[in-house]
Amino acid sequence: MSPVAINGQWLGVETNGVFTNANTDPIPGGRLWSGNGRDVGAARAWLDARAGYISAGGRPGDFVPAGPNSSSRSRGAQDWFYRHQPPAAAVPYTSNHGWGLAVDVKTREAAAWLMQNGPRYGLSHDEGARVGEWWHFRYVGRYSPPRDGLAHLTRTERQLCRELDRLRREGRDPARRQQITADLTLQRKRIWKAAQSSGWDVRQRRTRYRSLLARTAPHTA
Protein backbone atom coordinates (compact mmCIF):
# COMPACT_ATOMS: atom_id res chain seq x y z
CA MET A 1 0.00 0.00 0.00
CA SER A 2 1.39 3.39 -0.99
CA PRO A 3 1.47 6.01 1.72
CA VAL A 4 0.85 9.40 0.11
CA ALA A 5 -2.69 10.62 -0.52
CA ILE A 6 -2.88 12.88 -3.55
CA ASN A 7 -6.31 13.92 -4.78
CA GLY A 8 -7.87 11.05 -2.84
CA GLN A 9 -5.54 8.37 -4.23
CA TRP A 10 -2.66 6.58 -2.55
CA LEU A 11 0.43 7.03 -4.68
CA GLY A 12 4.15 6.36 -4.52
CA VAL A 13 6.57 3.81 -3.12
CA GLU A 14 5.97 2.14 0.25
CA THR A 15 8.78 3.89 2.12
CA ASN A 16 9.99 7.36 1.22
CA GLY A 17 13.46 7.24 -0.32
CA VAL A 18 13.63 3.44 -0.59
CA PHE A 19 13.62 2.23 -4.19
CA THR A 20 13.74 -1.25 -5.67
CA ASN A 21 13.37 -2.73 -9.13
CA ALA A 22 9.81 -3.60 -8.13
CA ASN A 23 8.56 -0.25 -6.85
CA THR A 24 10.17 1.95 -9.49
CA ASP A 25 10.88 1.71 -13.22
CA PRO A 26 13.72 3.35 -15.10
CA ILE A 27 13.16 6.50 -17.12
CA PRO A 28 15.99 8.02 -19.16
CA GLY A 29 18.16 9.64 -16.50
CA GLY A 30 16.35 8.34 -13.42
CA ARG A 31 13.59 6.22 -11.90
CA LEU A 32 9.94 6.77 -10.98
CA TRP A 33 7.16 4.94 -9.15
CA SER A 34 6.01 1.92 -11.12
CA GLY A 35 2.35 2.06 -10.10
CA ASN A 36 0.00 -0.58 -8.70
CA GLY A 37 -3.19 -2.37 -9.68
CA ARG A 38 -5.15 0.87 -9.51
CA ASP A 39 -2.77 3.32 -11.12
CA VAL A 40 -0.34 2.96 -14.03
CA GLY A 41 2.25 4.93 -12.09
CA ALA A 42 4.55 7.89 -12.57
CA ALA A 43 7.12 6.14 -14.78
CA ARG A 44 4.58 5.20 -17.44
CA ALA A 45 3.02 8.66 -17.35
CA TRP A 46 6.44 10.30 -17.69
CA LEU A 47 7.53 8.02 -20.55
CA ASP A 48 4.33 8.70 -22.46
CA ALA A 49 4.66 12.44 -21.91
CA ARG A 50 8.28 12.26 -23.06
CA ALA A 51 7.23 10.38 -26.19
CA GLY A 52 4.60 13.08 -26.79
CA TYR A 53 7.21 15.82 -26.42
CA ILE A 54 9.57 14.08 -28.83
CA SER A 55 6.91 13.38 -31.42
CA ALA A 56 5.94 17.06 -31.23
CA GLY A 57 9.51 17.87 -32.32
CA GLY A 58 11.16 18.26 -28.90
CA ARG A 59 14.74 17.14 -28.34
CA PRO A 60 15.03 13.92 -26.28
CA GLY A 61 17.88 15.44 -24.27
CA ASP A 62 15.58 18.23 -23.02
CA PHE A 63 13.04 15.94 -21.44
CA VAL A 64 15.12 14.35 -18.70
CA PRO A 65 15.74 14.91 -14.99
CA ALA A 66 18.29 17.69 -14.43
CA GLY A 67 20.69 15.37 -12.57
CA PRO A 68 21.11 11.99 -10.89
CA ASN A 69 18.94 12.99 -7.88
CA SER A 70 16.33 14.91 -9.84
CA SER A 71 13.68 12.19 -10.07
CA SER A 72 13.59 9.50 -7.35
CA ARG A 73 15.70 10.72 -4.44
CA SER A 74 17.15 8.27 -1.92
CA ARG A 75 17.12 8.83 1.85
CA GLY A 76 20.86 9.58 1.79
CA ALA A 77 20.47 12.17 -0.97
CA GLN A 78 17.55 13.83 0.85
CA ASP A 79 19.64 14.09 4.04
CA TRP A 80 22.49 15.59 2.08
CA PHE A 81 20.35 18.20 0.31
CA TYR A 82 18.69 19.15 3.61
CA ARG A 83 22.04 19.71 5.31
CA HIS A 84 23.40 21.67 2.35
CA GLN A 85 20.73 24.32 1.86
CA PRO A 86 20.32 26.60 0.02
CA PRO A 87 18.74 25.86 -2.35
CA ALA A 88 15.75 25.00 -0.21
CA ALA A 89 15.18 21.27 0.31
CA ALA A 90 12.25 19.38 1.81
CA VAL A 91 12.43 17.86 5.29
CA PRO A 92 13.96 14.40 4.70
CA TYR A 93 11.52 11.56 3.93
CA THR A 94 8.62 13.87 3.07
CA SER A 95 9.55 14.92 -0.47
CA ASN A 96 7.63 13.73 -3.49
CA HIS A 97 11.06 12.93 -4.94
CA GLY A 98 11.29 10.37 -2.14
CA TRP A 99 7.93 8.86 -3.07
CA GLY A 100 9.16 8.41 -6.65
CA LEU A 101 6.59 10.89 -7.89
CA ALA A 102 8.49 14.06 -8.79
CA VAL A 103 10.94 15.17 -11.45
CA ASP A 104 13.02 18.32 -11.71
CA VAL A 105 13.16 18.61 -15.47
CA LYS A 106 16.34 19.76 -17.14
CA THR A 107 15.25 22.44 -19.59
CA ARG A 108 12.85 25.35 -19.90
CA GLU A 109 11.66 23.90 -23.20
CA ALA A 110 10.47 20.67 -21.62
CA ALA A 111 9.03 22.57 -18.63
CA ALA A 112 7.02 24.83 -20.93
CA TRP A 113 5.66 21.82 -22.77
CA LEU A 114 4.80 20.11 -19.48
CA MET A 115 2.98 23.18 -18.16
CA GLN A 116 0.69 22.96 -21.13
CA ASN A 117 0.46 19.21 -21.76
CA GLY A 118 1.44 17.60 -18.46
CA PRO A 119 -2.10 17.46 -17.06
CA ARG A 120 -3.09 15.02 -19.82
CA TYR A 121 -0.53 12.64 -18.31
CA GLY A 122 -1.32 13.34 -14.65
CA LEU A 123 1.82 15.50 -14.39
CA SER A 124 1.19 18.70 -12.48
CA HIS A 125 3.16 21.85 -11.80
CA ASP A 126 1.00 22.66 -8.74
CA GLU A 127 3.71 21.94 -6.19
CA GLY A 128 6.42 23.54 -8.36
CA ALA A 129 4.32 26.70 -8.62
CA ARG A 130 3.80 26.80 -4.84
CA VAL A 131 7.52 26.71 -4.15
CA GLY A 132 8.51 28.85 -7.13
CA GLU A 133 10.40 26.16 -9.07
CA TRP A 134 9.75 26.13 -12.82
CA TRP A 135 11.48 22.75 -13.08
CA HIS A 136 9.52 20.74 -10.48
CA PHE A 137 6.65 18.53 -11.66
CA ARG A 138 4.88 15.78 -9.78
CA TYR A 139 2.64 12.91 -10.73
CA VAL A 140 -0.84 13.33 -9.26
CA GLY A 141 -2.32 10.05 -10.46
CA ARG A 142 -5.17 8.88 -12.64
CA TYR A 143 -3.26 8.91 -15.92
CA SER A 144 -4.94 6.61 -18.33
CA PRO A 145 -2.76 5.62 -21.29
CA PRO A 146 -4.26 5.43 -24.78
CA ARG A 147 -6.23 2.22 -24.89
CA ASP A 148 -4.23 0.60 -27.64
CA GLY A 149 -1.01 1.67 -25.90
CA LEU A 150 0.80 1.82 -29.22
CA ALA A 151 2.24 5.31 -29.01
CA HIS A 152 5.80 4.06 -28.56
CA LEU A 153 5.90 1.64 -31.43
CA THR A 154 7.49 2.20 -34.80
CA ARG A 155 5.11 2.77 -37.67
CA THR A 156 5.37 -0.80 -38.95
CA GLU A 157 5.01 -2.33 -35.49
CA ARG A 158 1.95 -0.17 -34.86
CA GLN A 159 0.29 -1.15 -38.14
CA LEU A 160 0.85 -4.84 -37.49
CA CYS A 161 -0.40 -4.61 -33.90
CA ARG A 162 -3.53 -2.74 -34.96
CA GLU A 163 -4.27 -5.26 -37.68
CA LEU A 164 -3.69 -8.18 -35.33
CA ASP A 165 -5.85 -6.66 -32.59
CA ARG A 166 -8.66 -6.09 -35.06
CA LEU A 167 -8.52 -9.58 -36.55
CA ARG A 168 -8.51 -11.12 -33.07
CA ARG A 169 -11.45 -8.98 -31.97
CA GLU A 170 -13.40 -10.02 -35.03
CA GLY A 171 -12.20 -13.62 -34.83
CA ARG A 172 -11.15 -13.54 -38.49
CA ASP A 173 -8.36 -14.83 -40.73
CA PRO A 174 -6.33 -17.19 -38.50
CA ALA A 175 -3.62 -17.60 -41.17
CA ARG A 176 -2.97 -13.86 -41.35
CA ARG A 177 -3.02 -13.68 -37.54
CA GLN A 178 -0.42 -16.39 -37.38
CA GLN A 179 1.76 -14.58 -39.92
CA ILE A 180 1.58 -11.27 -38.03
CA THR A 181 2.28 -13.02 -34.73
CA ALA A 182 5.38 -14.60 -36.27
CA ASP A 183 6.56 -11.23 -37.65
CA LEU A 184 6.02 -9.52 -34.31
CA THR A 185 7.80 -12.31 -32.45
CA LEU A 186 10.80 -11.86 -34.71
CA GLN A 187 10.73 -8.11 -34.14
CA ARG A 188 10.43 -8.61 -30.37
CA LYS A 189 13.56 -10.79 -30.49
CA ARG A 190 15.38 -8.11 -32.49
CA ILE A 191 14.53 -5.52 -29.84
CA TRP A 192 15.73 -7.85 -27.09
CA LYS A 193 18.98 -8.45 -28.90
CA ALA A 194 19.56 -4.76 -29.56
CA ALA A 195 18.89 -4.06 -25.87
CA GLN A 196 21.62 -6.49 -24.87
CA SER A 197 24.23 -4.42 -26.67
CA SER A 198 23.02 -0.83 -26.25
CA GLY A 199 20.45 -0.95 -23.44
CA TRP A 200 16.71 -0.88 -22.84
CA ASP A 201 16.33 2.84 -22.37
CA VAL A 202 16.80 3.93 -25.96
CA ARG A 203 14.29 4.03 -28.83
CA GLN A 204 11.45 3.12 -26.44
CA ARG A 205 12.75 -0.45 -26.42
CA ARG A 206 11.29 -1.36 -23.05
CA THR A 207 7.73 -0.31 -23.85
CA ARG A 208 7.93 -1.61 -27.41
CA TYR A 209 9.14 -4.95 -26.14
CA ARG A 210 6.29 -5.14 -23.63
CA SER A 211 3.68 -4.26 -26.24
CA LEU A 212 4.97 -6.94 -28.59
CA LEU A 213 5.37 -9.48 -25.81
CA ALA A 214 1.77 -8.92 -24.76
CA ARG A 215 0.72 -9.93 -28.28
CA THR A 216 3.15 -12.72 -28.98
CA ALA A 217 3.50 -14.62 -25.68
CA PRO A 218 2.52 -18.27 -26.42
CA HIS A 219 -0.81 -18.15 -24.55
CA THR A 220 -2.11 -15.29 -26.70
CA ALA A 221 -1.52 -16.99 -30.06
Ligand SMILES: [Zn+2]
Ligand atom coordinates in the same frame (compact mmCIF):
# COMPACT_ATOMS: atom_id res chain seq x y z
ZN1 LIG B 1 11.83 18.96 -7.18
